[in-house]
Amino acid sequence: MKNLRKKERQEKLELGNKMPKRIYKCISCGRYTLRQDKCPVCGGIVRVAHPPRFSPVDKYGKYRREMRQLIEKIEVKKDV
Numbered sequence: 001m002k003n004l005r006k007k008e009r010q011e012k013l014e015l016g017n018k019m020p021k022r023i024y025k026c027i028s029c030g031r032y033t034l035r036q037d038k039c040p041v042c043g044g045i046v047r048v049a050h051p052p053r054f055s056p057v058d059k060y061g062k063y064r065r066e067m068r069q070l071i072e073k074i075e076v077k078k079d080v
């Protein structure tokens with residue numbers, strides 16, 4: 001049991017090193033949290049505290065959005 005928990009923790013650490021950490025902030029009490037669903041303190045709604053400006057994920061997201069816009073344009077042309 002102990003070994004399993006240790007391994008789990010290690011995997012989480014490795015994941016944390018690879019993935020850019022998103023810090024969320026509660027809009028109700030202003031506390032920072034890593035939880036995405038709700039504030040662990042007051043249960044309020046959380047938002048991303050820092051916009052992922054320098055994140056490579058966001059870089060690809062830009063291309064994805066451009067792609068989607070292109071697709072939308074094509075589909076609009078098809079309709080007309």
Ligand SMILES: [Zn+2]
Pocket residue numbers: 026027028029030031039040041042043044
């Ligand atoms: Zn809160």
